[in-house]
Amino acid sequence: MGAKLHSMPEIPGKMKERFEAIFGRDYDKFEECCRNDYKKSFRVNTLKISVEDALELLKGNGIITKRIPWTKNGFFTDVKSVGNSFENFMGYIYIQGPASMLPAMVLDPNPGETVLDMCASPGSKTTQIAAMMKNKGVLVANESDYKRIKLLRFNNDKNGVLNSVITNLDGRDFAKSKLRFDKILLDAPCTGEGIVMREWEVIKRWNMKLVIKMCRLQKDLIASAISCLKPGGTLVYSTCTLSPEENEEVIDHALKIGGIELEDIELKGIKTRKGLTSWDRYTYNERVSKCVRVWPQDNGTEGFFVAKLKKV
Template sequence: MQLPNAFVDMMKPLLGTAWPEFEASYDRTPQRGVRIDRWSVRADDPSRPPILQAVSRHLQGQVPWMPFGFYMDEESVLGKTVYHEAGAFYIQEPSAMAVALAVDPKPGERVLDLCAAPGGKSTAIARLMNNLGRLVANEIHPTRVKILAENLERMGAAAAVTNESPGALAKAWPASFDAILVDAPCSGEGMFRKDPEAAREWSQDAPAACAARQKDILRSAVKMLLPGGRLIYSTCTFNPMENEQIVAWMEDELGLVVEELPNWPLWSPGRPDFADGRIALSKTRRLWPHLAEGEGHFVARLRKPESATTNAYASLDGGRRSRSGRERRGEGRSVGGARGTGTKDWQNWLAEVYECPDNAIKTPILHKDIYFSDELAGLAVDGIRVLRPGTPLARREGNRIEPLHGLALRGLPKHFFNVKPLDEQAAIRYMAGDALANDEGLRGYVAMEHAGLCLGFAKAVPGRVNNLYPKGWRKQGLISLST
């Protein structure tokens, strides 16, 4: 492929004798990857059914650094199947899979993914916490945040979704998170092979402009970290200005300390010589496409000292609010407890659905929708644009409570609903929005299931099953893997 001349002039001296190999990697086809999240790939996980043979046929061996990541054929149709729509897997560039491993989130932790759309890393972080953490996935862009919310719902990932600038969040949530991921907007040099458009859009000035923006985002991020918390920084660019030099800047200006990342197979240490020579930079990691099957990537993890005080970070620039009209934030109000009247009905309903005492259910109602969430509990949300406080579970329609799609994808409590097993063809018709026959004489809300995956709900009436698959999710022409 044709690389920009200025990019070649910059990379040649950085790579030295490795340049010919690096250049030759652009003639190889980029590898596609898939993260299997719903089916077990591990023998020690009895709760998850094994990967379907039909899906396995499209996998081409494991991504060496990701236990549940696989390569897939270039021509693979996995993304157009009912398994994809039901959240069994997430199609993700293989090197990007390492980032959630660097976050290393633990159940119970509070984690912020600050630049989260379309959700590749957020969905992996939720999975690594077994959906038992408090994940907030934020995206500044108003259209991309909707895609983020949909992907989180599809993957059944427990997370709140916000649509804010890092500066506005930093003002609202000082010293609040155990871990923060900044998967930064960058000059994208690592993506040229996969996305030739990125090469055409690149300019010599892009890295410096991106580095300035990255610093702004990081100044906000550091304020939101708890003392002892970790900041994970990643880019998909080769440029030292946006990688090692940003990490050195974080040590010097933000008082963070670089930590050693695991030695993922085929990844290389970061390059101290790309910045000021400090040895600590070799604790960061780079993926070079001539050394591993994946696109160019950089990952670093830094720790905020236990002794850090909130005041020490208050004077950093970058805490500007993006929108006026957010000035009336005050002390803040929390989402996270039941409010309003008529809570008892849904509390009983959910307690029955989840077979737990009703006082164990802490779920906010926004308008008519009930969410399963305490992701935002304890965080001030006045003036913060919250797209979703958690997983949408049910909608109150008058006296009725209707299950929502998120409940199906979040791991359905099967004992509560009748289950209608579908073969793959019927599942394809269901996801296209067709009504299905009711030969079993079912009544009421029914969970539709295929291959151990809950696909969504329907409402059974005499003679047929009315399709409740959400209109915006319906897809014509999904492809069968069994033919």
Template sequence: MNPKEEFKKINPRLVERYSKLDESEEFWAYLYKPIRPSIRINTLKGELNEIKNLLEEKFELEEIPWTKGEGFFIKRYDVNFGELIEYSLGLIIPQEASSMIPPVVLDPQPGEFILDMAAAPGSKTTQIAQYMENKGCIIANDAKRDRANILIANLNRAGVLIAKVTVRDGAYFGRYENTFDRVLLDAPCSSVGMIRKNFKFAKTWSVGKVYYHSKLQKRLILAAYKALKPGGVMVYSTCTVDPVENEEVVDFLLQKTDAKLEKIKLPLKKTPPVLEWEGKKYSEEVAKTVRIHPQDNDTEAFYIAKIVKPK
């Protein structure tokens, strides 16, 4: 069985486009491979070591190196989180390992005012609240009411006390200029990284969706940056590999504003950022962002940029 050939049967245009991005057979092999289950221990509900000891009676755990000691791979694939009492009580949050990177890079502090612009279903929001020790305020926004209801349920289960849930187009927050200490924009995207969870993302992918999302992402990133305080930190992230949704969006922000990029230093393997795609050249500054392909760390594909607003 050749994974690349299997993907050609599902969506040949997907293979055609991303073979230009990553020529390795590993890319398609890992994209075809099931995702490793991973969880985050929720210290808002208990002591990390006590919860870890409970889990180790049921599972073999492997610490995720880029978290702050609370993220773990579970070394088996047949986990039904809904049946675990630890999940029902909010002691653990099922969360894909690379999805834990943006809040780590954001590095929120207790007492800060944070905007999570596209928050549902809320795993990153709960991680932010955990790092803030439930002190401060998070505006957890989503554009869709049904997704916001899921967000509320997950925040409640996790014991998050500092979040105000709003249902707005994310660009709405651009009117609150220089307001938030930190902003997370985990942007809606074409979700190539999520193919490892469900092949429907491969079947429904199209170049049209890529360009639709890029236009939306550019609108959101400008509003997010406007809402950020001088001296504040913003993280832009997606769970896709397309440069039009990743490097091009960050390059667009650099061209339109005084935004600066900071290098991200975490113990993970990376693929070099794309500085030229489809005849477009991006700023050399974009090399400071992080591009993760599925084979790099055996995770979802992900993209993360750390952006600062000068004082």
């Protein structure tokens, strides 16, 4: 992130109190980070162009890039108008947050597998997964909100995603599905506290009732995801929020359901924190520390939470 400061609405009392409890001594760094200008980032869409060719084209058009250290195909740029570039028009690049690329990387989908993106719109991770699958295998991109399917459809089309089917189901209904998946990404609906620096609307929407409501939905969704995963299959649970209720508590709940194990997550080039094993008056399963927290102030990115589970 650059050093340019911008004005941001005051973080409301309760939210600030919780952030202070999560970040401890790092809270001031978090707030400063939120007020800093952030760098644009994108991912090269390897379904349409090679990384080398894309970089050459971008360079020719005056767009200087710097690789995001923890990705193969992700890049930072200082050019704010990259979203209106020829490369974006062509679907050669996809504008995506640098931490938002992590869940699909942890999922590590392969060509030929059967994969579910349970909450898929707008399609950032769907298109990333399709690229990793090299358009081979079956990718079910589900979106429960019919109005949001249009954007998912738009991005799949623009990015040349051929191996997908878009479904319009409540994620909780996948428990009844006959189809069993090798890999599932549950990038769950959340309060979005980790993107507060980009979308100030998050502050306006935020309240504790919403946190609790999301937590309930997330627990139902993860239960559904576990039930339609093949034995030995991988489930990645992620959010762009910081609340332990929407993160560690959901994973703790999944471990209580049983039949799954938490796996270690190895990420290079990015500073991460362990999952919290206690919060407020609650204590979670110690294995929850295997989850990964990405804090905005550590890497100049959005905040993210990622957990990797394996069905036994």
